[in-house]
Amino acid sequence: MALKPTIYKLKVALSDLDREVYEALNLTVARHPSETLERMMVRVMAFCFNAQDQLMFCKGISDTEEPDLWMHSLAGNLELWIDVGEPAFDRIKKATRVASAVKVYCFNSKASTWWELNRSNLAGLSASIFTFQWDEIQALANKIERTMDVSITISESSAYVATEQGECEVSLRRLQ
Numbered sequence: 001m002a003l004k005p006t007i008y009k010l011k012v013a014l015s016d017l018d019r020e021v022y023e024a025l026n027l028t029v030a031r032h033p034s035e036t037l038e039r040m041m042v043r044v045m046a047f048c049f050n051a052q053d054q055l056m057f058c059k060g061i062s063d064t065e066e067p068d069l070w071m072h073s074l075a076g077n078l079e080l081w082i083d084v085g086e087p088a089f090d091r092i093k094k095a096t097r098v099a100s101a102v103k104v105y106c107f108n109s110k111a112s113t114w115w116e117l118n119r120s121n122l123a124g125l126s127a128s129i130f131t132f133q134w135d136e137i138q139a140l141a142n143k144i145e146r147t148m149d150v151s152i153t154i155s156e157s158s159a160y161v162a163t164e165q166g167e168c169e170v171s172l173r174r175l176q
Contacts, residue, residue: 003033004033005030005031005032005033006030006031006033006146007028007029007030007031007146008027008029008030008031008040008144008146008147009026009027009028009029009146009147009148010025010026010027010028010029010044010147010148010149010150011024011025011026011027011148011150012024012025012026012027012044012150012151012152013149013150013151013152014048014152014154015151015152015153015154016048016049016051016154017153017154017155018154018155018156018157019154021051023051025047025048025051027044027047027057029043029044029057030057036141037141037144038108038138038140038141039084039085039107040141041137041140041141041144042084042085042105042107042132042137043057043068043069043084045105045140045152045159045170045172046068046069046082046084046103046105047069048152048154048159049154049159049172050069050071050080050082050103052071052080054071054072054073054074054079055069055070055071055080056069056070057069058070067082067083068082068083068084069082070082070099077100078098078099078100079099079100079101080099080100080101080102080103081095081099081101081102081103082102082103082104082105083095083102083103083104083105084104084105084107085104085105085106085107085108086108086110086111086114087104089118089121089122092104092122092125092127093125095127096125096126096127101128102125102126102128103127103128103129103130104127104128104129104130105130105131105132105172106129106130106131106132107131107132107134107137108134108137109134111131112131115129115131115175119175119176122176123176127176128174128176129174129176130172130173130174130175131172131173131175132170132171132172132173133170133171133173136168136169136170136171139168140161140168140170142165143161143163143165143166144163144165145163145164148163148164149163149164150162150163151163157171157172157173157174158170158171158172159171159172
């Protein structure tokens with residue numbers, strides 16, 4: 001019998017001072033049985049850093065043909081493809097062919113090794129690559145509950161996250 005995803009319901013008060021986006025988001029996030037809490041929270045943070053009306057979570061890990069998040073235009077064109085983790089070069093290359101913009105958010109302890117191994121190949125692609133600090137993502141994951149209210153304020157590539165379990169800062173660094 002297949003394991004079912006764990007559902008998280010987050011009420012996010014988002015204030016993105018850089019883009020002047022102020023939203024109250026009701027996010028329902030399905031965490032795949034093989035997905036870590038840290039990876040799920042990177043998906044949530046990627047959503048917040050890119051919040052727009054048409055942005056949505058995809059099947060992610062359970063469907064290798066879809067990214068973790070994407071956004072289509074009203075005409076149906078794929079405008080934004082977002083992957084989380086350290087995807088293969090071929091996957092990113094394919095994404096740049098089908099989407100107007102591609103973003104990758106790395107986050108774990110092996111992200112720097114992945115970047116060094118793929119940096120020269122990725123330089124030729126029109127993809128934006130970012131990395132989160134692993135220890136900050138771990139601290140964030142430790143504050144998450146299945147149902148919760150969270151306040152996220154983004155300013156100058158840092159997100160200040162406040163929950164009932166405490167506060168933390170998650171910084172984002174652009175690699176490409």
